Amino acid sequence: MSPKITVELLRQLRQVMKNSKYITEPIQAYIVPSGDAHQSEYIAPCDCRREFICGFNGSAGTAIVTEQHAALWTDGRYFLQASQQMDNNWTLMKMGLKETPSQEDWLISVLPENSKVGVDPWIIAADQWKNMSKALSSAGHSLVAVQDNLIDVIWEDRPARPSTKLITLGLKHTGLTWQDKVTALRGKMAERKISWFVVTALDEIAWLFNLRGSDIEYNPVFFAYAIIGMSNIKLFVDRKRLMEPVVREHLELDSPSKPELTIQCFPYESVYMELQAVCAALAPKEKMWICDKASCALTQVIPKAHRSAIPYTPLCLAKAVKNPTEIQGMKMAHIKDAVALCELFAWLEKEIPKGTVTEISVADKAEELRSQQKDFVGLSFPTISSVGPNGAIIHYMPLPETNRTLSLNEIYLIDSGAQYLDGTTDVTRTVHFGTPTDYEKECFTYVLKGHIAVSAAVFPNGTKGHLLDSFARAALWDSGLDYLHGTGHGVGCFLNVHEGPCGISYKTFADEPLEAGMIVSDEPGYYEDGSFGIRIENVVLVIPAKTKYNYRNRGSLTFEPLTLVPIQLKMINTDLLTQKERDWVNDYHKKCRETIGAELERQGRKEALDWLIRETQPIV
C-alpha cells in the first residue's frame, strides 16, 4: 500500500479556500467529513471526498485542512491503514487515545485569531454542526456553510451519482406492506402531535417503501428523500427509476388505493425547495420531525419553532425490531451463508498445503460459494480476508500489494457476509490450519469467553446494549488485554449490515434499549500489531429469556445465535473455559451440526458435511 501523493491537491484546495468564486470570505480551514448528504456509512464513489483528498479509504474518518496543516481523525480500527495510505503532508489523529486532541481543540490550537472554518452543510450532520460551531465560537472563530463543495471543485474526474434499477419486495419478504408501514408511522406521529417527518436516511426510505437499490456497493439502498405528512407522501428520487411498471404498480403510482396513501414523486434534487414550500405552509403550532443526524442543510430549512430534532427516528426503531417474517428470512439467510462457509473451510483445508491460496483468492472463493445460494444478491461489505499480521488491521481488505498466502503457520481471519433477498449476514471466524502457539490459543480463548459472555447474557427488558459491552472484555481485561472497537452493531434485514439505534459498545450515544426481535452482532476480538488478529463474530437475535424469578414483572432477554458456523476447536485452550462455557460451545456446535448439517445434506454437499461433523465434536 503506497500512500497517495497529495501535495498538488492540497495546494489546489488551499487556493479555492481563498477563491471568492466559491466563498464570500477566505476560510482558514476546511472540514471534509466522510459521508454523503444522507449521512450514510458506506458511500458511493462520487461521495468519497475524504478519500480523494487524503488517500485514506476506511469507512470512518474526518479530514481537516488548514493553511498550514492537514490532519485526519480516525479510530482504532484504522490507525495502521490510515498511516499507510496517507503521505507525510497528513497528520494522523488517533481517536480514543488520551493525547489525541479533538477536532475542535486541534483547530483552536492551530488557527489564527478570528478564523473561519468551512464545511459543506449537506455533508455535516446537524448535531455535529452544532457542537463544532459552539466550540469554535467560544474560541472566537466561526463555522461557515460553504454551499459549493470545495473538493468537488478540484476533483476533475468525479464519478456521476448512481441511479440503479429498483427492486420491489413483496409481503413474503417484508411481512408488512409499505402502506401498513406508513400508517403505523403516522400513528407514532399522531401520538407525538407531529404533522410532518423528513426522512433522510437511505435505509429508512428503502425499508419504508419495501424497495431496494444498488446505488451504494454492499448496501441495497437508493438515493432518495421522503417527506411524510398525515395525508401526504412525497418521494424524491430520480424519476427515470419510476418508469418500470413493476415499481409503478408496487407504489400504486397510477391507481392509488386511498388519497392519503398516494405517493407524489419529485426529482431527487428538489427536496430542498419542496421542504421550503411545506414549511412555508405550516400552521403556527405544527411540528416537523427530522433526525438530528440529518444534514445541517436540510435541518436549517425547518424554522426552529416547527423543528423537532430527534436522536433517532421512529422508522429507525421500527426497522430495528424485526417482525416474524423478517426473523424467519434472517434465519434462512444465515443457514445458506453457513453452508457456503462450511464449504469454504473444507475446501481451504485441502488447498492450503498447495501454497496457492491467497487472501484474495479465499475472498473470491467465498463470494463464489455464497453466490450459489438461493436469492443471493451480493456481499454485505468488503470481505476482510487476512493472514498473520494483516489480521491485526481490523478493517483490512486484501489488495494485490498486500496479498498474503495462507499457510500452515499463521492465523487466518475472515470477516464476511452477504445480502440475500431474505436477509443480511455478517460472520467472522479465526482459524489456524497448522498448530497454533499457546499464546495464540490463550488470546483466542479469552476472545471466545467474551463472545460467550455476551451471547449467553441474561438481562432485564429495557437494558441498553452498552451495559453488556464489558462482559465481552472481562476475560481479556483480567490479563491486561483489550480491543479498540465496539462489541456489536445492529444488522438490517436485506439492508445495511450496520444499522441503529441499538448495538453493544462502550460508547453510549444513540443506544436504545434492546428488545426482543432486534438483531445485533457479537464480535469481540484481540489484535497484536505485526503478528495476528483474532475476532469471533456471530449475528444474534434478541429473544425473551426464561428466568427463575421475575423482578417487578419486567421480564428478561437473552440472545439466540443466527450465525451457525463452527468455532475452531483447535484454537481453544479448554483449560481456560468454565464448565458453563464448555457447555455453551457444545450446545452451539450441536445446533450447527443439526441445522446446517440438514441443509448441507439437502444440497448434497458431502465434503462440507463431513467437515462440519468433524468440527462440531463435543469438547470435554
Place this chain on the structure above:
Amino acid sequence: MSPKITVELLRQLRQVMKNSKYITEPIQAYIVPSGDAHQSEYIAPCDCRREFICGFNGSAGTAIVTEQHAALWTDGRYFLQASQQMDNNWTLMKMGLKETPSQEDWLISVLPENSKVGVDPWIIAADQWKNMSKALSSAGHSLVAVQDNLIDVIWEDRPARPSTKLITLGLKHTGLTWQDKVTALRGKMAERKISWFVVTALDEIAWLFNLRGSDIEYNPVFFAYAIIGMSNIKLFVDRKRLMEPVVREHLELDSPSKPELTIQCFPYESVYMELQAVCAALAPKEKMWICDKASCALTQVIPKAHRSAIPYTPLCLAKAVKNPTEIQGMKMAHIKDAVALCELFAWLEKEIPKGTVTEISVADKAEELRSQQKDFVGLSFPTISSVGPNGAIIHYMPLPETNRTLSLNEIYLIDSGAQYLDGTTDVTRTVHFGTPTDYEKECFTYVLKGHIAVSAAVFPNGTKGHLLDSFARAALWDSGLDYLHGTGHGVGCFLNVHEGPCGISYKTFADEPLEAGMIVSDEPGYYEDGSFGIRIENVVLVIPAKTKYNYRNRGSLTFEPLTLVPIQLKMINTDLLTQKERDWVNDYHKKCRETIGAELERQGRKEALDWLIRETQPIV
C-alpha cells in the same frame, strides 16, 4: 406523622406573589426547589424552604404554588412520606409514574396565558433554569428571577445561616497545602486559557483551603464562595469566622508568603457584587470557569462571551483523586470504623435475644462506639438501620413510629458511616441473627457475587465507572433479579460522603474515567418490598493492577477494599460461589482479621476480637 397545616402560609405566599415590594410585576406561580445556593445535596435548616412551605422533609422534591394550586414533585422513595406530611392543599406529583406531568407540562396546563413564573435564582441551578425557561417560553410564559426569596419573606422564625467554627487541616491530613492546591489549579486554568474560576460547591472550597466546618449536618463544610484568578484569591465567608488566630495563620491572612497567594476576604453576601466587579474588568478574550450546576444568579453575572460553563470543575476532579496522605488517612479511618462495627456486631449477638434492641437503639449504639474512636467528628449521613420489611425501603431512616425490634427471625441491614479528621466512611452489612431462609441466602449470595465482581474487576486505565456497573448485576440478572439504584458513588476524604465526578452506575452522565487514587463505594443490593432488603457495601480504592500482559502500555486498574468488616458467612450459599469467589471471600476475611484484629488487640477490645476471629473463618 400528622400533616403540616399550610392554609395560612399559602395565603401569605400568594399575597407576596403580588406584592410590588418584592416583585416588579405579579407572578402567577412560584417554584420552591430543595437545595441551597451551592446546590448542596444535604442542606442547613435555614435552607429547608420547601419543607417549610409544604411540610414534606425528604431529601428531594420541588414545590410549585400558583394562584389556585399547590403541588409537590418527589420520587418513589418518598411517595408515602410526602402524602403523610402534606395537608390537602397540596397535590402530590409522583415522579417516575407515566401519568405524572413534568413541572413544565403541569405549569403550562394550569397557568393563564402569558404568565410569569418566579423562582429564586440563587436556588435554581443554571442548567435547570435553562430547561425550565425554554419550556415556559415555548408556551408563551416566562420564567423570572425573584431576587427576594418569597419563602423567607413569610418565614417568621427562619433559623439563621449557621456560621460554625472552622477547623484547619495541616499537611498531616491533607498532603498538600492550600497554596499548592491553588498553584495546581492555576496550572489547569493556564492550560485551558482560563483567567478566573468561580467556586460555588462547598466541598470544593473546603478541600481547596484545607478547612472544614459544620454548617450542614453530616457534611463538614462551611458556607463560602471563592473566586480564583491567576493572581487573586477572593474568599467570601462570614468574617467573624476569620477572627480565630489559628485560621488567620492557616490562611496567612496577616503575613502572606507571596502576593499571588494572598487571600482577599469578603463577606459571604458580597460575592455577587464582587463577581460583577471582576467581570467588568475582564479583557475582551478572558474566560471564566463556572460549573453548569452553579446557581443561575451567579452564572448570569458572567457575560456569555466570558463564560465557560463546565459540567464538573478541575477541583472536583483533583479532590476525587486522593493523594498518598489522604489515602493513608482514609485507611486509618476505615480501620477505626471497622473496630466500632465489630464491637457493635459482637454486642448485638448478646443483646438481641433479650428483645430490647431496636433499629433506633442500634443506630445510637453504633454512633456511641464510633465516637470512642480517635478523631471522630460525627456521622457522615443518617444511619439506615432497618429490620425485615423496613430494609426494602432503600433510604429508610428509623423513626419512633416505624421503629422495629431486632429479632432472630428477620434480616437486619445497617448502612452507616462517620467523619473522622483523617477520613470518611460508609459501610453496609446485612446480617441475620437466627437462621436465614434458603431464598434469603440465595439473594444475598447473588448480591455478594456482584459485589465481588466489581471489587475484583481488572480494567484498563481510562475506563469509566458505568462500564463496571453490569458486573455487579450479572448474577442477579441471571436469575431475573435486579436493584433500582447505582452501584457506587465517589467518597470524600473527611468531606461529603457523596461526591463526583466518578461513580459506578448504569447512568452515564457526569462519569469521569476512574484513575488510581479515586475512592468509590461498591454497593449492589436486592430489595423485596414488604419482606427484606440486602446490600453489601465497601468503600474501595482504585489501585494499579498487575496483569500478565499490558496491551498498548495502557496499564490496568483494580480496587482495594478500604472497608474491612466481615461479611456474614451464615448468609452465604457457598455452593453458588465459584472457587475464585470463595478465594476472594477468604482473602478479604484474612485481611479483616489481620488488620482489624491487630487494632482490636491494641485497643484491648477482647469480645470484638473473638467475634472477628469467629466471623473470619475460611470457607471451603
